[in-house]
Amino acid sequence: MAAYHGFGLWFEWLDRSGSAARFKVRPAEHRSYFELLPRVLANQTFVLLPAMAGMEALGLAYVGPAHLSAAAVIFGFAGLTVGHDVVQYVAHRLILHEPATLRLFGHHIHHTTRASRAISACYMSAPDFFFEIVCPYLIPLALIGGGGSNVLFHSVVVAAGAFGGLYEHSGYDFSVDLRKAGGWREQIGKLLSSEAHRAHHSYGNVSFSDGFGSSNICDTIFGTRWDLAAKARER
Numbered sequence: 001m002a003a004y005h006g007f008g009l010w011f012e013w014l015d016r017s018g019s020a021a022r023f024k025v026r027p028a029e030h031r032s033y034f035e036l037l038p039r040v041l042a043n044q045t046f047v048l049l050p051a052m053a054g055m056e057a058l059g060l061a062y063v064g065p066a067h068l069s070a071a072a073v074i075f076g077f078a079g080l081t082v083g084h085d086v087v088q089y090v091a092h093r094l095i096l097h098e099p100a101t102l103r104l105f106g107h108h109i110h111h112t113t114r115a116s117r118a119i120s121a122c123y124m125s126a127p128d129f130f131f132e133i134v135c136p137y138l139i140p141l142a143l144i145g146g147g148g149s150n151v152l153f154h155s156v157v158v159a160a161g162a163f164g165g166l167y168e169h170s171g172y173d174f175s176v177d178l179r180k181a182g183g184w185r186e187q188i189g190k191l192l193s194s195e196a197h198r199a200h201h202s203y204g205n206v207s208f209s210d211g212f213g214s215s216n217i218c219d220t221i222f223g224t225r226w227d228l229a230a231k232a233r234e235r
Contacts, residue, residue, distance in 0.1 A: 001044055003159035004122070004166065008033075011118035011170045026171035026198060029117035036113075040122040043129040051134050061138065061146035068150045076144050080157060081215050083140025089209040089218035091131040097204065105131065115194075115201040116171035136209075137161065164213035168197035199226035 012033045014020045029036070055061040068076070096107040106125025110132075113120040122133065137158075147153055167174075178189030196207040196214075206229040210219035219225035 003155075004044070004162040007163050007166045008119045008121075011166055011172070014170075014172070015117070020172060020174075023172045023174050023176055025173045025176070025194075026114060026116040028171060029113055029120055031113075031117070031120075033117065033119050036117065036119045036123045039124070040119060043122050043124065043126060043133075047126050047129050048134055051130070051138060055138055055142065055146075059146075060142040062149055062154065063146060064148040066149045066151075068148050068153055072148070073153060076147055076153065077157075079144040080140050081213075082217065083143055084136045084161075085209045085215045085217050087139050088132065088136035089222075091135055093208040093224070095131055096128060097208070107132075111201065111204065113169070113201070114171075115169045115197050118166040118170035121165035121169040133165075160213065164211070168194050168211050170194070173198075196226045199229075203229075205229070 015024075015028050052062070056063060095101055096105055102108055105127040107128045110120075110124035110128055113123055122129065124132065141147055141157075147157070173194045175189035175192040175194075178185045178192065180186075181189070192212065194212055196211040196219075200207040200211075203226075206224050207219055207226040208224060210216045210225045216225060220228070223229065
């Protein structure tokens with residue numbers, strides 16, 4: 001929560017100060033930071049934290065050795081990245097975007113935002129938050145063995161996840177210049193782009209787990225990655 005709200009306030013400062021205006025590619029969400037904040041805090045406090053505590057109580061995560069070898073750290077990050085992609089894709093596309101369950105689980109609430117104010121990353125119903133945020137984090141964590149009790153490892157994981165979600169919903173795209181440069185810089189720019197999640201909020205049927213920091217495996221395999229889908233629509 002410290003990482004999430006720290007990064008969130010930084011993006012909010014960018015919005016208010018205009019310090020990075022040339023990277024702001026989407027107009028800011030009409031609702032203010034403080035209008036979106038209560039639902040975000042409720043989800044983090046009453047859904048995420050109890051789920052994390054439950055995983056620890058069951059011995060599925062945050063327990064075990066405090067020291068992790070370099071190999072364990074690399075395996076952990078790789079497993080969490082791929083696992084997050086798969087679990088989020090299944091939950092996001094097959095559960096939350098089904099017509100019968102879109103409103104049942106309240107995913108439409110999140111889609112009232114335009115991915116243009118960072119704090120909106122966790123502005124969603126409690127069931128939606130559980131399926132889209134909690135499960136893609138905790139299920140892969142349990143599958144890789146729980147990550148031990150190394151505080152630094154777990155802190156980096158949650159901080160990276162927090163930044164990725166906030167950036168994708170911030171309305172900023174720091175890859176603008178790189179993508180125009182061509183060559184290897186353009187390829188780096190594609191990795192840093194927030195375009196994928198913008199496309200998801202615009203169309204609703206692309207990039208279910210594709211985005212900044214994602215392995216993009218599932219959206220690539222199933223042809224729902226935003227750029228692949230665009231080419232399919234053209235054909």
